[in-house]
Structures are given as C-alpha cells and as structure tokens.
Amino acid sequence: MRKHRKRSNEQWRFILKWTAAGFVLAVMYNIAYVLQLHARDRRLSKLVDEHEIAKSFMRQPEFRDRFPDTLEIHELGRILKGDVDEAWRRKQESLGGKNPNEIREEYRWMRAVQDADYRRREKAEKRSRDQQAVAGFPSESAVSKSDSR
Template sequence: MPDLSNVMINLKPACNLSIICICIRSQSLYDVLGVSKSATQQQIKHAFYDKSKKLHPDGSHSSENERLTATKAFVELKHAYDTLRRPADRRAYDFGERIRERRRQGPSTGNFYGSSYYEEFEGRSSGFGNFGSSRMNEEDFRSASNDQWKWILQVSMIGFGFAILYNLGYVYHLYARERELAKLVNKDEIARSFLRQNGFEEIREDHGEIMNLAQILKDDVDEAWRRRYEIREEYRWLRAVQDVDHNRRVRARRAAAQKDQEPGN
C-alpha cells in the first residue's frame, strides 16, 4: 500500500494551482487589491505594496499552514497587480467582467444577447422554412421568367419608339430650317423685308410695286453673289499686283545706299 503522505505531497502543487484559480475566478481583482474599479494606477500600486508586505511568503509565519495560506494569497495578489497595472490588460479584464455581469443578469438561458435576439433569429428561421415549403415549381418559374422577358421587351420597344420619334423630329427640324433659308433668297421675301422699314407703309399692299422692287433687289443680290470674290478695294489691288520680291529688293537698295554713305567709301 503506498504511503498516503507522499501522495498528498505530490498532489499539493496541483491542488494549490486549482485553489488559486478558483479564488481568482470567484473574487474580483479589484477586491483582491482592496481598491475600487475607478482606482488610478498609483492607488493600485500603493495597495499592492501595502498588502505584499503582510502576505509575502518570506515573512514571519509561525506554522506551515500559515505560510501556505500566505503564499496562495500573495500569488493571487501578484496576479491581480500584474493584470491591473497594465492599461491594456486592465481594459480587457473590465470588458470580460462586464460580459460576465450581463450573463449573470440575463435570462435563464444564460446567453449574452438575451431572449430577444434568439426570438428574432427563430422568426427569421421560420420565415426561411416557409419559403422552402412554398417553393415554386417548374411551371411557375417558367411563367415568371416569361413575364420578366415580356417586361424587358416592352421597355425596349418603348425606348426604341422614343429614339425613332426623336430622329424624325430632328430631320423635320433640319428640313424646316432649309425651307426658311430658301425663303430668304426669294424675290418677294427680299422685297417684303425691305418694305418693313419705316417710310414704305403705303406700298406694302401694292403687289405690283412689291414685284418690281423684288426684281430690282433680287438682281442686286445675284450680282453681289457673283462678285463676292472680286477685289474692289484699292489696297487689295495693289497688294495683288505687287511683286513678291518687292520688299526684299527695297531692303537691298536701302542697305546699298547706307553703305555708299559711309565715310570710308
């Protein structure tokens, strides 16, 4: 039969570790240090130093049990201080504490999101189930597809019709503009435009006078049209008959004259 004292000695480290973990989980790290959750880093540091002096394993402890209890308490205190003295670890610990607090205050199911989340999820799941039960068969799917293609064709035909109407309107606009431009060279239109001036009110209704004036004006317009490329200004005639090298010869004569007038020549 094995010695029970040796078995207990071998089990001590594992038991101690489990006890420490249970103590840490059952008690808040702020309670271990004896500070509030809003304590500053300096307050946490002072609390650790004050308690570590009392719980340090090397302190004056009369018995083995007291030394073991002090060691457990010091390990727990050191763990609390190492966690809370670092801002990142402290924020992570506070976040975990809030989650555990919500779980303790939540419904009996013990979930973080509460019953409303699962009720909504179940409602959506039932909706998907109804969708699967009322699935369309092949005939309904083909009918829906045909209706969709019919709608696409109708919209395309309407757009095509609008495009045709737009182009026809544009062509008609060009044709009407050409007709308006053609009217400007007609004899009667030229005459009526001339008679719209002040002083010709009496002969605006005389058709014979209009035709005579129209013929005169039309002849003038045609003559001006035929002579549109003729040179009628004097300076343009001089420029046209001028020699191409005239300016160059003038500059050469001026240079020769200046050279003859120099004192050395």
C-alpha cells in the first residue's frame, strides 16, 4: 500500500511540475507578446506622416537613383501630405452627400444587422397598429376580427 501511495505521489509531482512549467511558459509568451505590441505602437507613433509619404513617393522607379537631401524630402512630404489630406476631405464630403442614411456608429450598425427576434417584431407591429388606429385606419387584424363574427 505504501509503495502504491509513493508511486502515486511521484506521478502527481511529475504532472504538477510540467503543468507549472507550461503555465509559466504561456505567461511569459503572453507578456512578451504584449511588450512587442507596445513597442510597435511606440515605433508607429513616432513616425511623421510627411516623411513616410515622401519616402514612399521616392521609392518609385524614376526616383530610385536620386538621393535627395533632407530639406527636399521635407518639402515634398509637406506638399504630398496636403494633397492626401485634401483628397481625404473630398472623399468624406462626397460620401456624406451620397448616403444620408449611412450608419456611422458601430452600435447602430450592430443593431441593424442583428436578427430581429419575435419581441422586436411584435413591438414594431403593435406600434404600426397603434399608429394606424390613431390615424383612423383600422388595422388588418381588426378588420378580420369583425368579419369573422
């Protein structure tokens, strides 16, 4: 009996050691992932729009052999950033004029794509019946009830 208990304890000790090691590794992995995300966010927040736009423009084949100075890159970036901002403003204005019923808030969009359950449908039907009754038009259900008598 004692031998069986000793073997059982050794097995549980082995299982717990490996479980603890796996847990520690998982925690370390998650911490490293979060630190990497923060480092990437810091690096991206330090980027300047004008410089990145100018660098991307200078990667075009016709400009690859040129090595512009910092002042030229800064000026080019300022001009291109202005053009990009103006294009974005025009796009936003044209989108705003095209569809006034566009849902821009996320919670309203989620509400619109949800399946309407029977309670919402019943409330909408009751509301339309009440509005028709107030307007003086009998609803279909009221007409069918009076015809069935």
